[in-house]
Amino acid sequence: MDLLHWWRQGDAVTQVTALLLLAMSVASWVVILWKLRLLRRASADLPRATAAFWQAASLADAASRVQPFDRESLILPLAGAAHALAAGAPSGSLAAQGSRAQQLTRVLRDALHGVLGRLQWGQVLLATVGSTAPFVGLLGTVWGIYHALATIAGAGQITIERVAGPVGEALVMTAAGLAVAIPAVLAYNVYGRITGRLEADLEGFARDLRELLLG
Template sequence: MTAELSILDLFLQASLLVKGVMLILLGMSVVSWAMIIKRSKVMQQAFSKAERFEDRFWSGIDLSQLFQEVQARKDNLTGSEKIFYAGFKEFARLHRSNDKVPEAVMEGTSRAMRVSLSKQVEELETHLPFLATVGSISPYIGLFGTVWGIMHAFIALGAVKQATLAMVAPGIAEALVATAMGLFAAIPAVMAYNRLTAKVGKLEHNYMNFMEEFSSILHRQAFAATQE
């Protein structure tokens, strides 16, 4: 009896439509797990890189020297480094031509850093909408397969003269597997989406704090130049 009710046997005995639903859910689960693992690594690396760069930034190094170091690998910058690079590059460009108008310098610098921050957050949120989609629609896809399977089982049952539980149980079990697979795909996706979204929010907050602190430093430099 155990072999007859194994997941594989239930899948093989299911109707074509229910099999299709199960395969779709299995595919969604596999893809979502791949994205969960990948995005988790990306978040971990983002935290590590931000911490290392900010330690370097607050070590007392000259900002021009730090900019030269960052510029040497400008094609591989992320997070705080990217915001610093965009801000300092714009600051230096505007400061050369508007050294007597610090407000204009800081406005342009802040704009460049905000654009860079927006791009960094957008990259961090890559694939998160897919996880939200899997989490929200997988149970309904599984429920659709279950309803169809149970309906199919009862239609077949109506064709016989004497119905027994043994006749209808396998068909209902096959159908319920679709609901189970829907939940199996949805629950990890929802949990991962919430966790990763929280990490994106924390990183965004860290980036914004760094941007404000960096802006304060540049602000003092911009206004100090007008006093010389």
């Protein structure tokens, strides 16, 4: 099928639907490739960065030992927050109120949320594309079939040969919607499992760090 001919035959609704699917595909593939790099590096670096941290002589020394292994800054924010708390919060501030355990829980939680937010970035977009792209394609197909049948009926002569071509072209939108949705759904599921494992490891590290500093 000539795509240029198909584009010219379609009306504004068909063209907007096709452009929307293209935009969804480009956005999802940008996220897929970006997260592939991020999660591969994070999965390789986290065990090494954690080991380097526990081999450090002190919190002040930990940052320099961890940095070469922590390319995605997963451990450094937690270690930095703990080190900043150890240096002491400004006197008279709300950050200095409460017990040491409460202060440590707060700063580690805030640092952990920042790290997890970066790991989870893009998951909502992948889920949205995966769930909506098939329906966008179906909308394009339904509208394309309606537009084709209306055009043929206006011509005053309806035969199977005249119907098959336009209807077949309209069905391409459904295939396009599935082609956009399937990679997004697969990436969402795979990346979700990897992110969940990394989150569990980071939460365990934060808990061990808290217990160490309170010991």
